[in-house]
Amino acid sequence: MANRIDAQVAIVGAGIVGVAVAYYLSTRHGVRDVAIIDPLDPMSLTSSKSGENYRNWWPHPAMRALTDHSTDLMEAIAAETGDRIAMTRRGYALVTRRRQPDDLIAELHRGYGAEGGERIRIHETASKSYRPAESGDWRAAPDGVDVLCDPELIRAAFPSYAPDIATVLHIRRAGSISGQQLGQFMLDAVRERGGRVLRARLVGVEAGAPFRLRLEASGARSELGAAQIVNAAGPHLARVGAMLGESLPVSCVYQQKIAFEDRLGAIPRTMPFSIDLDGQTLAWSEEERDVLASDPTTARLVAPMRGGIHCRPDGPQQGKWIKLGWAYNDTPSDPDGAEPIDPHFPDILLRAASRLNPGLSAYVGQLPRGAVHYGGYYTMTRENWPLVGPLGARGAFVAGALSGYGTMAAAAVGDLTARWMVGAALPPFAANFAPSRYADAKLMAALAAETSRGVL
């Protein structure tokens, strides 16, 4: 009995990443006997908190290649399913009050590598009008980046922005998808081919051929034998890694979002996902400032804060909902502990977001009824690259640490993990994301020296 194989592959975690691994194993490589193990509903933990944005803008070409590959795969699914995954492409607009931000342009060139010359277009005068993708159709949008350096041009293209915006970097191969629909589509395909989801928690593993997985469900214990195992446990990646005898270099950082009905029409429905890159000191009244500064738990709110505040219309073009976020927290916490949701977050975020889109200031202190405030963990390595590939024990793999980009990268990570598992050919960038990269001292030193890790 000890050597019985109950499933060819056991995937720990039914988040978007575990589901994507199962999808590519079963649809591309004919591996039908896949068991996805999770005590929760599929895609209900971190994967349900995603802002569902995607982009191919990164400080390093390897991450650009990974997300370009993922976008290719998502486009194939959108085309095959009559766009079940609701893919839009209005781009990411990175905005700053700085004129000629040479560092940002240099970063674009580094990220796009040899193709940068062709992909980056600079617009310095208002002589020609600039029309950002009105329809949002992913098939119609161009690739590359448009850099708008003329304030008049910017105002005509993005009328809701404050007049002090001097430069916009409009990343064009970027937009939104429905991550839940993507996961559901993949799960349906896995089930059609014989894969299954087991509602149980992994509580221990005995390595060997096969692996013996100890499972717990409603207080009852059981065992499962599997020839291969994938750790896709999201924020519990380190804990499941430890069961496999690995110390995975990840931490979990809680990030938050809000969404509400924009009854006042502050945000145009055609506005791209817009990110204010500039740091700021929030505008408080003198009295508010004194109160906040005198309390050690709120004193940070009167100090200068980092940029990266983002906002976009959500849902259909005729809809009214908008989504906002700001990943300003950088203190790791325990994903098994109390959820560190901050009741001040909606107010802080709205004040900060009003700097770029002044129409939002009408909501400060009076969020519409029905507004939602939620959060989840960015499970991250120090360099903000994922962990995808073989672990030390033969037959064990990891697919995780997808930080704030797991919805957009899940398809590529699923594809790469499946290729590692069946021994299929891998694209050149695969080695960058395997845990074995930590043995490459030159690469790790170069990553440690990077000024940006692409955290949004």
Ligand SMILES: Cc1cc2nc3c(=O)[nH]c(=O)nc-3n(C[C@H](O)[C@H](O)[C@H](O)COP(=O)(O)OP(=O)(O)OC[C@H]3O[C@@H](n4cnc5c(N)ncnc54)[C@H](O)[C@@H]3O)c2cc1C
């Ligand atoms: C606020 C926020 C905004 C985000 N916005 C974006 C965005 O705009 N675009 C984007 O691409 N990404 C975004 N992300 C990131 C994205 O949501 C995550 O990277 C992605 O969902 C991670 O998926 P996962 O499958 O690795 O983890 P999860 O979805 O957390 O799934 C892991 C699963 O593993 C299970 N599990 C854990 N331990 C065990 C065990 N012992 N036994 C069995 N099962 C176990 C859990 O129950 C869980 O269901 C955002 C994240 C947050 C928090």
